[in-house]
Amino acid sequence: MTAALRLKLENIVKEYPGCRANDGIDLTVGAGEIHALLGENGAGKSTLMKVIYGVVQPDEGRMIWNGHPVTVDSPARAREMGIGMVFQHFSLFETLTVAENIALGLPADEARDRRKLDQRIREVSGRYGMALDPRRYVSTLSVGERQRVEIVRCLIQESTLLILDEPTSVLTPQEVTALFATLRQLSSEGCSILFISHKLEEVRSLCHNATVLRQGKVSGDCRPGEVSAADIARLMVGDDTPISTQVSAAQTGDVLLDVRNLGCKSRAPFGTSLTDVNFQLRQGEIVGIAGVAGNGQDELLKALSGEIRADWGEIELDGVRMNALSPGQRRKLGVAIVPEERLGRGAVPGMSLAENALLTASGQDLVGRGMIRFGRVRSFSREVIRRFGVRCIGEDSTAASLSGGNLQKYIIGREALQNPRMLVASHPTWGVDVGSAVAIHEALVALRDEGASILLVSEDLDELFQLCSRIGALCQGRLSPLARTAELSIEQLGEWMAGGFGSAEATHAAA
């Protein structure tokens, strides 16, 4: 790639109160180049992206676009220049149609003739193998289809630099393959792509060059195809952090949780209802549930925690029927839940860590005669902080002041110290730095070895294959068979994630 320079950043500095998010970053992207931006959460990737896309202004530094110094003061300006962005959490409007969403980003005169616009959408989406119906409402589209809308929107705006923020985290392996084909085609036509990710294998297969960030600085540049994933990981995390956990084999015991024909209508608008879910969870094993977000994971978690009641079927914990039990009663039976949203459901942002311990651990003798025993609350909280290596000032820090990884360690520690018989964890390492992720994995395995059953809902397939003894996938509220991890191929799991498993027979056969 010796093509002309499309984008050059020189010494970009962006400071937030208490943190230097970007500290003198240099970056160059050539025309037609697929350039990876790598780094852990908090390394400064999002900030740098926002600078390029004009959402925030850098404190120092220069941005050179096609050879000319520029100031990008708004996303609208970035668009005009030809910078398109595909957000991780899409910036689409669910209640509008595909065409309306795309029209919003176009100048008024181009958007006026809807029929012509529909035509253009079909043309562009067809050319790059991303079939789209312009008249459909976004709310009816799958996550993969929504991503196509975002990409097609950028293409229709004639973007010459496409920024993709962790685009594959919401896709099945097959969809990833299709996306990569599209991106390679775009690149061959001269469109530059800035690909933000922390999945190293993907970066190695797709990207020409990579820039790695750590703590706001560039820690290295490399050609990802020519170095090993471990080398890149080292650049990301530094020398003193372990990058993976060694997981011993599980010693499984008797069936603890038995879920039969579970059905559950979703309470959320556009949510996914569960249909005929069957599975068993044994003592001392970790079972993984893969699936693209929004395929019933949230409903499954809530049905198990008791936040919503099952409409059909049976949930039994060690022979005790739990269907009609409230979340509190289930907790007394030894069910612990680590929800996906750390702030808001797992912890109250504005309250201290000690107060947050009370949320779920009030049964651990922290309350007596209706009064809170603050001494015990604080010592319980200190114990969690010490045992699980939570980095914070102390048990009086507010939950919101902790980084995602540290808060997650605290939440998991809080549940683990109560010796649960069953733990349901949803996306426990989502958005967590590598060091904390390793600590969280170790905590889950330790809990497993004490005999607890763990249900791990995650989109991170590496994590599932590493930790779980059996894995299944949710698609549109149905659960695939659970297969032994050793006997399951990633292609098979990908097919399950896309709904490619038989109906009830297949599920029973495996159960």
Added chain:
Amino acid sequence: MELLTNILAAMVVAGTPLLLVALGELICERSGVLNLGQEGMMLMGAVAGFVVALTTGSLAVAVFASVFAGIGMALLFALMAVTLAANQYAAGLALTIFGTGLSAFVGAGFVGESIDGFERVAIPLLSDIPVIGRVLFHQDLLVYFSLVVFAGIWLFLHHSRGGLLLRAVGEDPDAANANGLKVLVVRYLAVAFGGGMAGLAGAYLSLAYTPMWTENMTAGRGWIALALVVFATWRPERVLIGAWLFGAASILHLVLQGLGWRASTELLAMLPYVVTILMLVLLSWNPARTRLNTPLSLGQPYRPGR
């Protein structure tokens, strides 16, 4: 037949102030701003219109005064709730209380005065159609205007780029900003439009419906309008149905009394409120359809740039 025609004509008249204020609030809420100050803005519109009509003798000038009084109040609200990102509920309630007090103060010297209000104007040809002619085309100018505004809003929401911007901002201001839309400008315009419509609704009460000023003459219509917009699931055609239904029910209790029904007047006076809400609850049964029209960011202040 004659009786029915009269009832329907009276229904439209009684429903018009509600229709005006509710359409304004619908636009405002579609941008994601909940303005609980409708009652206050209506009262200010009513008193401003009446005072100006009495002093200048011109109904046209009076109507403009009402609209500007409403917009002025709305801008005050927008300053708090949009620019300063204050809590919308608190700011709206404060606006109602402020408007109620201020209108009583301004209008204190004008209680008991009277003016010649809007006259009915028959539209040639159209008013000769049986029943419909009398009901829709033999009314005062403000009724015609309310129909024009209704049609305009319907077209605006579903067929114009402006309507698309408004819906986008109301659904997700962050995404709208990322798409390069000016969230605060859209919200300001929507709030101001809502204020103008509330002022006009007030004008209808004090210049056409009952051409006089009494303290608190809106009698809770601003609140009913707020409920109406929600139960109408933010769709203008349902607001129209709901407003006229309310009009019909409020006429009905007069008619029933006239026919010699023996029922407590208090119970009958409740009728419009009960009928309107029941009807709209039934209409808004389908949650998926409702969700398509609900402004998701309703009530949440937006701070650009975070």
